[in-house]
Amino acid sequence: MQLRDLAREFVRQGHELTVLLPDADLVQPWALEDFDGARVLRLRSPRTKDIAYWRRTFGEWLMPYAMWRNLRRSPLSEQSWDAIVWYSPSIFHGPLVRALKRQSGGKGYLIVRDIFPEWALDIGLLRRGPAYLFLKWTALRQYGQADIIGVQSPGNLGYFRKWNQARKGRLLEVLPNWLDRPANARCQIRIEETPLAGRKVFVYAGNMGMAQGMDILLDLADRMTTRADIGFLFVGRGNDARRLRESAAARGLANVFFHDEIEPDQISDLCVQCDAGLLALDHRHKSHNIPGKFLTYIQNGLPVLANVNPGNDIANLIRSENVGEVCETNSLDELVRRCVALIDRLDEDPLLSDRCINLFERHFSVSRIVQQLVSALG
Structure with missing residues (x-):
């Protein structure tokens, strides 16, 4: 819902927007459609919802490579963009963003909504071990592709302080969550x-x-x-x-x-x-x-x-x-x-x-x- 609202507002403010989405239900490699003035390119990718954790992790690891491969088969294969904005979760988009930035040369803004795998470690879903280290490495790999990181709350700024200081020109800021104005659709729940x-x-x-x-x-x-x-x-x-x-x-x-x-x-x-x-x-x-x-x-x-x-x-x-x-x-x-x-x-x-x-x-x-x-x- 948040990405939908963000897309609509980019268009309302006069920007040309392309949204790349993974889609596990596609039969063909890609599907191009319009959504309220934004160009949406659905790219076939592995399933990552409503499945066992290990299958989800494997699917998310494959996802960016599948998306890039199917993007190269689409009509937008040679497209370049002025900037790349992406959203975490997932922590696995790093390889795709890296490829997009190499092709386009624009800045990358990562919107971080939760700090994974740290929260999973906090609540006992993960233990310090190979799985945690792999996920931590994957998250750091994604952060490394960002020129700007926006966290949702001031309390999260400290976690990214080292990232911010590691390379000149990086920007770390608070980007609050958001919603569009309410819609008027009648709710099926009465x-x-x-x-x-x-x-x-x-x-x-x-x-x-x-x-x-x-x-x-x-x-x-x-x-x-x-x-x-x-x-x-x-x-x-x-x-x-x-x-x-x-x-x-x-x-x-x-x-x-x-x-x-x-x-x-x-x-x-x-x-x-x-x-x-x-x-x-x-x-x-x-x-x-x-x-x-x-x-x-x-x-x-x-x-x-x-x-x-x-x-x-x-x-x-x-x-x-x-x-x-x-x-x-x-x-x-x-x-x-x-x-x-x-x-x-x-x-x-x-x-x-x-x-x-x-x-x-x-x-x-x-x-x-x-x-x-x-x-x-x-």
Whole structure:
């Protein structure tokens, strides 16, 4: 969704844009199409979604080479570009970017949204060993192709300090997450037709994986079963989605409803039907993260209930802007207290929704982000 919004805004600001996308479902080597004024070239590549971790890693390692090979077969094989902007994750784009920069000669801007494999090491998904060292080498290889790196939060600048000092002319800056203005598509989820009808609804919309540490949200819902006026809606996909569904069913949580991932353009209409947004990050993380779902919530006027790792920049942001409640201790008792406090504020603070929207407009609008990218690449 973020790359879609970025592409639309580049076009709106008068830039000619080509988007290269891996596509595991293509039969032919490439497919060229138009998307809202941007030229999109889909390139056949190995599958990397909804498969075992080792197969995903192997597929992502092959991906840049497959994309380059199929780009050379496409009508854009001799195309050159003034600048290359790419997004991490994945950490495996380095070889493709290197080839594109050699052909075009332009600067490269890497948008870093999470610091992998460090976060996987933090939460115990990886151990220090051959796999970690390989992934670390791959990430460093990608960073080496960048002339500019934009991280999503000031707390992440320190991690890239050595990269910034290693070569003259490199630029390191904070590039916040972003979203386009909300779309108006009707959401297929209708709260009034679910078991949550008539309740104040806390919604979680996004990836459900190990990095999110979502078990505590189910624990929260379990503790809140005494409040018949409160419901919890979980929308999305991910490696943990099925397990979380089964856990909720096993506990008999009548105040919880799960739904598969929906189209991004339906998110705004979903938020209109809800009262607050849920955010969770595994408490073992040591890096800083301002997730896209946080932007989705505040853009649509939803205050946030967050359970995040200690010291994360987002905790200070939520508190300083007074747009929700945040727990950094990973304590269920504290999270329950924060939840109850936010429920009370929903009725008592008439400016809460306005503050959320104002925060989004000041810091996270996509027009501001494109201007920053163009300025850095100029």
